[in-house]
Amino acid sequence: xxxxxxxxxxxxxxxxxxxxxxxxxxxxxxxxxxxxxxxxxxxxxxxxxxxxxxxxxxxxxxxxxxxxxxxxxxxxxxxxxxxxxxxxxxxxxxxxxxxxxxxxxxxxxxxxxxxxxxxxxxxxxxxxxxxxxxxxxxxxxxxxxxxxxxxxxxxxxxxxxxxxxxxxxxxxxxxxxxxxxxxxxxxxxxxxxxxxxxxxxxxxxxxxxxxxxxxxxxxxxxxxxxxxxxxxxxxxxxxxxxxxxxxxxxxxxxxxxxxxxxxxxxxxxxxxxxxxxxxxxxxxxxxxxxxxxxxxxxxxxxxxxxxxxxxxxxxxxxxxxxxxxxxxxxxxxxxxxxxxxxxxxxxxxxxxx
Numbered sequence: 286x287x288x289x290x291x292x293x294x295x296x297x298x299x300x301x302x303x304x305x306x307x308x309x310x311x312x313x314x315x316x317x318x319x320x321x322x323x324x325x326x327x328x329x330x331x332x333x334x335x336x337x338x339x340x341x342x343x344x345x346x347x348x349x350x351x352x353x354x355x356x357x358x359x360x361x362x363x364x365x366x367x368x369x370x371x372x373x374x375x376x377x378x379x380x381x382x383x384x385x386x387x388x389x390x391x392x393x394x395x396x397x398x399x400x401x402x403x404x405x406x407x408x409x410x411x412x413x414x415x416x417x418x419x420x421x422x423x424x425x426x427x428x429x430x431x432x433x434x435x436x437x438x439x440x441x442x443x444x445x446x447x448x449x450x451x452x453x454x455x456x457x458x459x460x461x462x463x464x465x466x467x468x469x470x471x472x473x474x475x476x477x478x479x480x481x482x483x484x485x486x487x488x489x490x491x492x493x494x495x496x497x498x499x500x501x502x503x504x505x506x507x508x509x510x511x512x513x514x515x516x517x518x519x520x521x522x523x524x525x526x527x528x529x530x531x532x533x534x535x536x537x538x539x540x541x542x543x544x545x546x547x548x549x550x551x552x553x554x555x556x557x558x559x560x561x562x563x564x565x566x567x568x569x570x571x572x573x574x575x576x577x578x579x580x581x582x583x584x585x586x587x588x589x590x591x592x593x594x595x596x597x598x599x600x601x602x603x604x605x606x607x608x609x610x611x612x613x614x615x616x617x618x619x620x621x622x623x624x625x626x627x628x629x630x631x632x633x634x635x636x637x638x
Contacts, residue, residue, distance in 0.1 A: 323418065323427045323428065324359050324360065324361040324365055324416050324418045324429055325359070325361065326357060326358070326359045326416050326429040327357070327358050328355055328356070328357045328414075328431055329355065329356045329357075330342060330344070330353065330355050331353070331354045331355065331356065332347060332353070333347075338431065339431065340431065340432070341432040341434060342431070342432070342433060342434070343436060344403065344405055344433050344434065344435050344470055345405065345435075346405040346470060346471050346472035346498075346499075347472070348472055349474050350472075351404060351406070351471050351472050352402055352403060352404055353402075353403045353405060354400065354401065354402050355400075355401040355403065356399070356401075357398070357400075357401065357414070357416070357431075358396065358397075358398050358399075359396070359397050359398075359399070359416045359429070360395060360396045361395060362395065363395075363418055363419045364393055364394040364395055364418065364419035365394045365395070365396070365397040365416065365419070366394070366417045366418055367417050368383060368385070368397075368399050368414065368415070368416045368417075369414070369415045369417075370401070370412055370413070370414050371412070371413050371415075371582065372412055372413075373410050373411055374572070374574075374585055375574060375576075375585060376582075376585070376604070377582070378412065382401055382402050382403055382404070383399055383400070383401055384399065384400045384401075385397060385398070385399055386399075386400070394419070401414070403433060405435055405470050405472070406470075406527050407437065407469045407470075407471035407473065407524035407525065407527050408437055408469070408524070408528070408529050409435070409436050409437040409438075409529070410435055411432055411433065411434045411435065412432070412433040413430065413431070413432055413433075414430065414433065415428045415429065415430050415431075416428060416429040416430075423581070435470035435471070436469075436470055437469040437529060438467070439465055439466070439467050439522075439529070439531055440465065440466045441463065441464070441531070441533070442463065442464040442465070443461060443462070444461065444462050448463070448533075450517075450532045450533060450534055450535045451535045453533065453534050454534060455486075455507075455509035455533075455534055456509065457509050457510075457511060458508060459508065459509070460489070460506045460507070460508045461506065461507050461508070462504070462505075462506050463504065463505055463506070463507055464502070464503070465502070465503050465504075465522075465531065466500065466501075466502050467502075467503070467522065468499055468500055468501075469499055469501070469524070470499070471524070472498045472499065473495050473498060473500070474495075475495065477524055477525045478523070478524075478525055478526070479493045479501075479522075479523065479524060480522070480523035481493075481503065481505060481521070481522055481523070482520065482521050482523070483507065483518070483519065483521065485509070485510060485511070485518050485519075486507040486508060486509060486518055486520065486533070487507070487508045487510060488505050488506070488520065489505070489508070490504070490505055490506045491503070491504075492505070501524075503522070507533060517532060517533075517534045517535050517536035518533045518534040519531060519532045519533055519534075520533060530621075536622075544565070544567070545563060545564070545565045545567065545618055545620065545627050545629040546564035547562070548561070548563055548618050548629040548630070548632055549561070549562050549632070550562070550599075550616075550632070550634055553633075553635060554635035554636065554637040555634065555635070555637070556636075556637065556638050557601060557638065558598065558599060558601060559598075559599055559601070559634070560596055560597065560598050560599070561586075561596070561597040562595075562596055563594065563595045563596075563597070563618050563629070564594050565590060565620060565627065566592055566593075567590050567627045568590055568591055568592040568620075568622055569589075569590055569620050569621050569622030570587070570589060570590075570620070570621050571587070571588050571589065571590045571595070571618060571619060571620040571621070572585055572586060572587045572588065572618075572619055573585070573586040573588070573597065573599075573616055573618050574616060574617055574619070575614050575615070575634070576614065576615045577614060577615075578612075578613055578614070578615060583609055583614065584602070584603045584604065584609065585604065590620045601638075610636070611636050611637055611638055612635070612636060613633060613634070613635050614633070614634045614635075614636070615631050615632070615634075616631070616632050616633075617629055617630070617631050617632070
């Protein structure tokens with residue numbers, strides 16, 4: 286378990302109490318212990334050889350298990366409260382990949398050891414690890430942070446030449462030969478399912494070739510089904526269900542990515558449910574991210590945008606089916622399309638049941 290979590294209001298109260306006590310703890314007296322600052326943390330990435338890491342580090346799988354392990358030891362005079370791991374979308378992965386232990390015989394949390402087993406997936410993503418001391422009740426409070434980056438890159442060629450998606454234009458009905466070299470942090474194996482699909486192109490002659498664990502070469506012929514596309518043309522590479530969009534022809538330059546207009550939810554304040562209205566001409570996969578006013582991710586609502594105004598219904602629950610507490614929250618709408626990512630301004634939502 287990655288931390289000693291408490292419900293929101295109780296955590297804030299208890300954290301404030303602990304911080305007050307921590308400022309006055311000395312010489313073993315429970316009312317006299319000094320909190321000298323943020324936690325002291327040492328992180329080791331296991332490998333050949335082991336590597337002491339801090340700040341940001343790139344991970345690559347060493348074998349077909351597609352896992353890397355880290356040991357993190359955290360110390361603080363007032364005690365360590367928790368370690369958290371979040372992905373790019375704000376999902377909390379702590380319970381899935383972290384094991385917490387205390388030194389033998391320890392009666393306090395002044396030192397806590399964590400063992401992390403990190404999955405390395407075949408797409409471009411980053412995990413963020415944060416360690417908080419006892420006085421840090423809120424996500425915005427002082428903390429130690431480590432970014433675990435697992436990059437994936439794609440180099441394209443068209444008819445054997447370097448490819449520029451911004452300049453390239455398909456002709457309707459004319460087949461074009463593409464090649465791509467994909468380098469990923471994951472260890473690729475013959476057992477993995479590989480797919481290549483497109484919503485606007487006919488694909489033929491698709492070939493995949495694995496190269497030295499982290500490399501994948503692919504070749505295919507693409508034919509445009511219609512004269513031009515407002516969203517450009519792309520293919521989607523799937524590696525064991527993990528998808529990456531590869532742009533072959535960028536969307537026409539209209540001065541920027543198709544944006545998002547008005548965003549609102551009604552009713553607001555909401556009771557048991559609400560509806561989000563998103564005014565946009567963008568198409569693609571969208572989501573609404575919600576945070577507490579302190580900046581902690583609390584929910585993520587997915588939807589599909591079809592180029593017209595979109596209405597999304599929400600029941601006020603997080604991904605685990607739990608109701609969010611009464612209070613004020615912030616939210617932002619994002620839509621990922623072929624031409625890029627469109628983002629709305631941050632809005633406020635109030636829950637009053």
